[in-house]
Amino acid sequence: QGKLDCDYEYLGERTLKNMERPVRLYRLRVDGRSSAQLTRRRAGLLAAMAVTLALAAGSVWLGVTSGWNSIGPLFTGNEFTRNVELGARPTIAVLPFQSQNTDPERDYLADGLTQDIINALGRFSALTVISWNAVFPYQNKPASPGEIARSLAVRYQVEGTVRRVDDRLRVAAQLVDAGGRVLWSARFDEAMIDIFALQDKITSQIAGALAIGVTQIEQRRVLAKPTESLAAYDYVLRARPALQRPTRANNAEARALLRHAIELDPNYAAAYAALAETYHLAASMGWAESPIAYLGRAEELALKALRLDDSEVRARVILGHIHLFRQQYREAQTEIDRALTINPNDAQGLAGRGTVLLWLGQTDAAIGALEQAQRIDPELNGVDRFALSLAYYLRRRYPAAIEQAELNLRTASSVNSSRIVLAAAYAQNDQAEDAARVVTMIRRVFPTFDPHEFGTKLLKSADLDHLRDGMRKAGLYPGTGDPLPDQKMNR
Template sequence: MVDAVRCAIEVQNGMVERNDGVPQDRRIEFRIGIHLGDVVEESDGDLMGDGVNIASRLEGVAAAGAICLSEDAYRQVKARLDLSVSDLGNTQLKNIAEPIRVYSLQVGIAGTKAAATSETGATQTVTASSPKLSIAVLPFANMSGDAEQDYFADGISEDIITALSKLSQLFVIARNSSFTFKGKNVQVQEVGTKLGVRHVLEGSVRKSGNRVRITAQLIDAATGGHLWAERFDRDLTDIFAVQDDVTQQIVDALAVNLTEGDRKRLVPGQTGRPEAYDCFLRGRELWHRLTKQTNNDARDLLQRAVELDPNFASAHAFLALTHGLDYLNRWSASPQHSLQQAEEAATLAVARDNNDPVAHWALSVVRLYSRQHDRAISEAERAIGLNPNFAEGQVSLGEALLYSGRSEEALACFDRARILNPYFPDIVLHFQALALFQLGSYQEAVELLLQRVSRNPVTDVSRALLAACYGHLGRFENARATWQEVLRVNPDYSLEYRRKVLPFKNPADFELVVEGLRKAGVVQ
């Protein structure tokens, strides 16, 4: 498969050179489709079968001078070739029963319009080549005159992202990436280019007493033209109706064809208690900061939210995640008790609303660290089924597959998460490196781990894995120097503790890390 893609690239590059200086009407431009599947060779040498049919249909959707790969083909080459691709999403191909996820690879002159990766890990794509049904929701501006109301404006934005993300036909950029533009004066064309989307939603929130004014406008990022704009003046008790209105207006403006599943997923599942919702927004915003103190404060607010409304599933889910952070970071007196509390809250979240993707995501995290690997995978898959654009869900599924020893599948999930969230959290680099490490691709793992250390200078776990990679590569001086950095960053770093808490299904997978360190002579 790698050779096939390389051949296609060489052919397209050759055609670019051949067409240089040739009038447009005399140029020869190829479209190439590549798929991995079964074929049947006829007696006359012709190849037949679904594999050929799908490749042929992929050729039909490719732009002139471009190469379209099916997801099956892309999965085989993504880690072995330096490719700049645009994710075209699930595409219905002619005479093919089920939609297929398609990736477009452009080369030569056309490739100047293709995606490029910056030092931050953000994918930059020319807006005109972005999927038509793609959107980023920027954090709404807080116009209340009170900086402490930022949480409310941010919360409205995040809930709109969540609602839109549930639509299977729409490509929605994750919160983490959209919120990198918070407080910045940027043109929508720049946002579209950096995030690889065709549309941008921006707006503002003004909250005063029990009244709220929300303005929103949908903009074509390629042209800067306004597709829709609206102002809503409502009581706080109607806030969810406003969010539903915004979502529906966007659906109408983009002419999104909703499936029956989409309609079911859009059924509101939030609380009817404004005070509970306010506590939830405050708590969720604090949880995102990922520090011990803000996590404690978040838990208090989320606990208050579920006391005000015991049926508020999302509040139970984020409450579970606060306990999960306590467990993972040893922030509580009894990490094991924190894990039990996380399981109770996540289980309750799913019981309160089985259609809440965040609830299933939280339960997946808990199941994994309780070493219930199959159930963790199932919950993550359920979360993604409810929210096809759920970047965090993809990371959790990848993590569960990774610790289950299914590294190839895990890498595909992490790739998908990075597409949905171009400004992805640096922990994803660690997970990708660990998957490559388990596959024996130590040098590729080193490259990712060095990126992670650059983005997170205080990481001990990635430095430890980096030292193990160096050990397996025979670069013992590098391994010893890196191990000293581990102990400098965290003098209490303990392999025994990592062996205890990291949820490897097969203990031998962790021992591969220890073996690399032993080869370098840094541990006995």
């Protein structure tokens, strides 16, 4: 209303062919002018409106004809108009599916199903999907839909239960809004061998209930069956918790499990990508005797994953980080952009974009991307949280830099780079005693640290100067007031 030189005339409800219920019809009126008189911009807007209305109508038709327990379109009247005008994307949290098995050893199956639904929905660009790490705290925490909506800032929630009976899997799932209103619900009973078909059904029906238009090509990509081997899938599921809580021991455990998965299915792209991640994490966290060799192995595995499935997001993110390590910024940006084209909601992809922008000197844009990643996944990994703390430091937001660095060291104590940013931020924030305490720790746990080399990936000389100023104030340079080699300053 008020945006175009046109108005609408309500024609009433009409009965249409193949439709069980009457449909409300409207006529679009354009001041009596012919379409040839419309400007190109207005014509484009009208076309976009037509597509939007078609998608909305399609979703209602799907809800009517499929027999789902849907109560109609998710947006009505002015609310729908506001969301279309603002370009707002519906935000959804897939809560951990509750296992109804008495054997706790089988709980990982419910967790794995939840994570796969999150990943599948995350590939729909019209949705913002909250990560597994953000919803995991609600696994055994009773909370109302309203409380969860406020806490996670989401509009919709998926919840469900999983029960394994002999060789069959029984799943109940429903989609609710912030008020607890059930928008869709369904029950599934599938043979365990058809677990991938089960995932397809759940994700495609949730997507339909959210009125998302998906092309056939996109839908085939999103719902692609990951492997024919249920046993290989089982090993990948078991490796996920170890990857999500990275320690040296967990990293080794995940690597062993993923190797088993690949032995069972040598064409399992997701297993190769996850195995590449274990090598990349080991090199980044200081767990590798030869980081260069480990990064080379990570690259080899990531490329293998992409040869098997070029839509494997994790493999592209890992390649982006490897290119960044080699200071191949253009290649890094290309891989991260490809990952986000496939899944715009991938937290590691968004964080990877922020990290690339950080080293390129685009600090504000880097913070925006990293904060968006943190919004989706509050438990950023050690590499990404270090990037966020450094970005805050370069923006002179020292308390925020300190907060992120301290949090990183509590959850990933081997990220020595965070100690360095923490010491510099303390020094710039006039917390000399805290800075001295951290410097003492750095010299004890990181005796080979070279302040002249740290941060040289920063392309903007002013950023590097500011980082070195903080390190000097903290006392990280050997001796007082040691000059910096001129040849290092512009690296």
